[in-house]
Amino acid sequence: xxxxxxxxxxxxxxxxxxxxxxxxxxxxxxxxxxxxxxxxxxxxxxxxxxxxxxxxxxxxxxxxxxxxxxxxxxxxxxxxxxxxxxxxxxxxxxxxxxxxxxxxxxxxxxxxxxxxxxxxxxxxxxxxxxxxxxxxxxxxxxxxxxxxxxxxxxxxxxxxxxxxxxxxxxxxxxxxxxxxxxxxxxxxxxxxxxxxxxxxxxxxxxxxxxxxxxxxxxxxxxxxxxxxxxxxxxxxxxxxxxxxxxxxxxxxxxxxxxxxxxxxxxxxxxxxxxxxxxxxxxxxxxxxxxxxxxxxxxxxxxxxxxxxxxxxxxxxxxxxxxxxxxxxxxxxxxxxxxxxxxxxxxxxxxxxxxxxxxxxxxxxxxxxxxxxxxxxxxxxxxxxxxxxxxxxxxxxxxxxxxxxxxxxxxxxxxxxxxxxxxxxxxxxxxxxxxxxxxxxxxxxxxxxxxxxxxxxxxxxxxxxxxxxxxxx
Numbered sequence: 001x002x003x004x005x006x007x008x009x010x011x012x013x014x015x016x017x018x019x020x021x022x023x024x025x026x027x028x029x030x031x032x033x034x035x036x037x038x039x040x041x042x043x044x045x046x047x048x049x050x051x052x053x054x055x056x057x058x059x060x061x062x063x064x065x066x067x068x069x070x071x072x073x074x075x076x077x078x079x080x081x082x083x084x085x086x087x088x089x090x091x092x093x094x095x096x097x098x099x100x101x102x103x104x105x106x107x108x109x110x111x112x113x114x115x116x117x118x119x120x121x122x123x124x125x126x127x128x129x130x131x132x133x134x135x136x137x138x139x140x141x142x143x144x145x146x147x148x149x150x151x152x153x154x155x156x157x158x159x160x161x162x163x164x165x166x167x168x169x170x171x172x173x174x175x176x177x178x179x180x181x182x183x184x185x186x187x188x189x190x191x192x193x194x195x196x197x198x199x200x201x202x203x204x205x206x207x208x209x210x211x212x213x214x215x216x217x218x219x220x221x222x223x224x225x226x227x228x229x230x231x232x233x234x235x236x237x238x239x240x241x242x243x244x245x246x247x248x249x250x251x252x253x254x255x256x257x258x259x260x261x262x263x264x265x266x267x268x269x270x271x272x273x274x275x276x277x278x279x280x281x282x283x284x285x286x287x288x289x290x291x292x293x294x295x296x297x298x299x300x301x302x303x304x305x306x307x308x309x310x311x312x313x314x315x316x317x318x319x320x321x322x323x324x325x326x327x328x329x330x331x332x333x334x335x336x337x338x339x340x341x342x343x344x345x346x347x348x349x350x351x352x353x354x355x356x357x358x359x360x361x362x363x364x365x366x367x368x369x370x371x372x373x374x375x376x377x378x379x380x381x382x383x384x385x386x387x388x389x390x391x392x393x394x395x396x397x398x399x400x401x402x403x404x405x406x407x408x409x410x411x412x413x414x415x416x417x418x419x420x421x422x423x424x425x426x427x428x429x430x431x432x433x434x435x436x437x438x439x440x441x442x443x444x445x446x447x448x449x450x451x452x453x454x455x456x457x458x459x460x461x462x463x464x465x466x467x468x469x470x471x472x
Contacts, residue, residue: 087173
């Protein structure tokens with residue numbers, strides 16, 4: 001067996017930097033956003049994710065790997081033989097690009113040592129880094145005493161339809177990691193569930209204001225960067241003046257225009273990953289907070305604005321709706337208000353996504369919300385529940401990952417729980433491992449998403465040594 005114990009992993013990766021970037025850019029140039037309006041039986045989440053999967057497997061085949069595709073949603077790259085299987089689970093789908101980009105989101109640009117593109121850090125960069133690590137090991141002559149399955153999905157950012165399908169038609173690996181979060185390790189992931197508040201359209205009552213529509217948010221797991229509302233009012237001059245004053249006091253920007261007796265309010269906030277809503281400024285809740293100061297002609301409009309602009313506004317731990325909880329290991333519950341829509345003729349919908357620790361569950365969260373918000377009228381549905389996941393640092397795989405990380409970086413190691421959900425939780429002995437370092441800037445789900453070149457190289461080197469040590 002080839003001995004690679006004394007190899008300089010970062011040096012080997014850096015020598016092949018151009019090849020690594022070529023693989024990554026090939027995948028980034030595919031707009032792999034879920035598009036339900038374009039879905040077909042042959043492309044259940046739209047054509048982009050399917051194209052990304054097929055292109056990735058084609059690339060692996062060109063590199064001489066065995067591959068398998070499990071329908072249009074998920075596939076894997078295979079190498080090695082043995083009785084156990086190491087899994088590396090990544091995803092090729094990306095969240096919508098949104099607005100505010102300085103460059104084309106799907107034409108990667110390197111500026112000041114950073115790779116700017118949608119998917120560069122979540123999760124095409126990390127997935128390609130792990131793939132390239134396996135390719136490097138094969139080139140260096142490594143032999144594996146067990147199977148390695150690099151499994152790639154195409155619906156991680158939405159419903160995990162891909163991995164639900166994989167679990168039905170194939171066996172999950174015995175252990176492994178997902179390159180989809182942070183170093184030194186993520187060995188705990190909070191539970192995940194969405195509360196969907198629905199407001200039924202009803203008859204109007206007497207009032208001087210009418211909420212025609214309200215829109216904010218692209219995905220439940222993104223902090224809305226932009227929000228819009230159309231209002232008809234008999235006190236339009238007052239509303240316009242009040243809005244300008246409101247903007248001066250808030251960490252968001254915006255404008256109001258008037259046309260055909262309708263006021264158009266617009267707010268621009270700051271996007272962020274839905275697992276860290278405190279890092280953004282939710283344009284939707286800020287706009288609702290302003291409009292909640294006025295009475296509207298329909299009770300569902302008033303209830304909608306009261307929920308979003310008061311009960312959910314800048315309350316990232318759910319204190320005002322009665323769901324706050326803290327676990328000693330996994331930390332506090334967090335809440336992101338990702339989808340906020342209202343139509344005067346159809347009613348309203350608000351999707352609040354919760355990342356919760358041990359000690360609660362979807363039924364308890366639903367009951368607490370219902371008990372707390374008795375003064376508002378809505379229908380409440382809980383969707384997409386995933387239970388909390390935790391793997392002890394005593395696990396041999398965890399020890400190996402942390403040993404390699406410490407050896408290559410010289411940094412301290414520690415365990416961590418996140419609100420984000422990764423494929424690592426799909427394996428009983430699974431964790432999330434990289435790609436961001438403690439000193440990295442996290443731009444996942446934001447405009448001008450980037451991955452530092454040094455982070456990509458360092459992570460690829462760490463993945464290579466970890467795979468080598470786990471499978472020798």
